[in-house]
Amino acid sequence: MSNQYEESGLTAAYDYGLPQERIARVPAEPRSSARLLVDLGTSIADSTVADLARWLRPGDLVVVNDTRVVPARIHLTRGSGGRVEVLLLGRSENGMEALLKPGRRLKPGEELFIGEAAALRVMDVVGDPSNSAARLVEVLDEEALAAAGEVPLPPYLKGVSVPMERYQTIYARRPGSVAAPTAGLHLDRPVLEGLQQAGVRVVAIDLQVGMGTFAPVKVERLDDHEMHSERYEVSRETWEAVVGAERVVAIGTTVVRTLETVALTGELMGESALFIRPGFDFRVVDLLLTNFHVPRSTLLALVAAAIGGRWRELYRHAIDHDYRFLSFGDCMLVPVGRP
Numbered sequence: 001m002s003n004q005y006e007e008s009g010l011t012a013a014y015d016y017g018l019p020q021e022r023i024a025r026v027p028a029e030p031r032s033s034a035r036l037l038v039d040l041g042t043s044i045a046d047s048t049v050a051d052l053a054r055w056l057r058p059g060d061l062v063v064v065n066d067t068r069v070v071p072a073r074i075h076l077t078r079g080s081g082g083r084v085e086v087l088l089l090g091r092s093e094n095g096m097e098a099l100l101k102p103g104r105r106l107k108p109g110e111e112l113f114i115g116e117a118a119a120l121r122v123m124d125v126v127g128d129p130s131n132s133a134a135r136l137v138e139v140l141d142e143e144a145l146a147a148a149g150e151v152p153l154p155p156y157l158k159g160v161s162v163p164m165e166r167y168q169t170i171y172a173r174r175p176g177s178v179a180a181p182t183a184g185l186h187l188d189r190p191v192l193e194g195l196q197q198a199g200v201r202v203v204a205i206d207l208q209v210g211m212g213t214f215a216p217v218k219v220e221r222l223d224d225h226e227m228h229s230e231r232y233e234v235s236r237e238t239w240e241a242v243v244g245a246e247r248v249v250a251i252g253t254t255v256v257r258t259l260e261t262v263a264l265t266g267e268l269m270g271e272s273a274l275f276i277r278p279g280f281d282f283r284v285v286d287l288l289l290t291n292f293h294v295p296r297s298t299l300l301a302l303v304a305a306a307i308g309g310r311w312r313e314l315y316r317h318a319i320d321h322d323y324r325f326l327s328f329g330d331c332m333l334v335p336v337g338r339p
Contacts, residue, residue: 184251213230233268278305
């Protein structure tokens with residue numbers, strides 16, 4: 001596949017053969033035992049996340065996303081006794097958005113129950129009723145929803161069960177995401193302590209990850225893809241640290257999108273629908289630690305924007321050397337903006 005094909009903006013340029021056996025079904029234990037592919041520009045090094053500090057240098061600033069995943073998949077009942085599966089998508093300006101199954105039969109104002117207690121009230125359809133599956137819902141009993149909720153794992157992990165805390169980063173703080181910022185799942189206390197001892201500072205931003213992060217790109221050209229929007233917040237102290245850092249190391253694509261959004265807009269809080277793809281001019285991030293992503297995805301397009309067509313060589317190396325892919329898989333450390 002040529003660079004010319006990639007530069008054409010075709011979604012097919014970000015396809016690759018992912019063997020099913022390369023998809024991780026369980027997370028690495030301990031967290032930092034996950035493998036780390038390091039892109040050295042002219043060569044590739046095979047390492048582990050436990051040795052992350054070795055690949056950084058004093059003065060680097062590591063930025064993590066401290067969002068916390070909410071138990072977003074919930075089974076409720078209608079007043080008539082019928083069962084409804086609810087997937088909370090996150091908060092918007094108009095309230096909480098959710099996918100309801102079955103959804104078309106539910107009328108605005110209908111209440112859904114956990115046991116005898118009403119927990120949710122169904123409201124309006126989000127956006128155009130002819131093509132929107134999302135609904136606004138009103139939370140009536142937040143504690144009951146949290147107690148009954150399940151980990152909202154990605155669709156390709158159907159049938160997998162993990163404890164809620166294992167689908168959280170160890171520094172998860174602010175509830176709001178329906179998917180984990182998975183690159184951060186690899187970091188544990190020894191890694192963070194090792195970074196500190198190496199003179200590397202760690203700061204946090206918050207981006208509430210939505211289910212749109214798993215949405216496949218179905219259009220032929222990337223320019224025609226409608227990017228999902230996610231709420232973010234960056235403290236002034238964190239942004240000042242970012243601006244003053246020698247190198248900024250983003251732990252995950254959500255951190256990249258957040259920091260580059262702030263650099264573009266000057267807004268420390270808001271919603272980002274930034275679609276980073278080849279041709280994007282990175283203003284902030286110098287290094288990216290990220291998992292291996294689904295073919296034909298916006299996440300893979302972001303990686304290609306960072307390192308150009310070299311992503312194919314790195315992915316080929318990862319497949320040939322038995323790296324584990326996707327949310328519970330291994331990761332790689334790559335330079336940004338120097339394809």
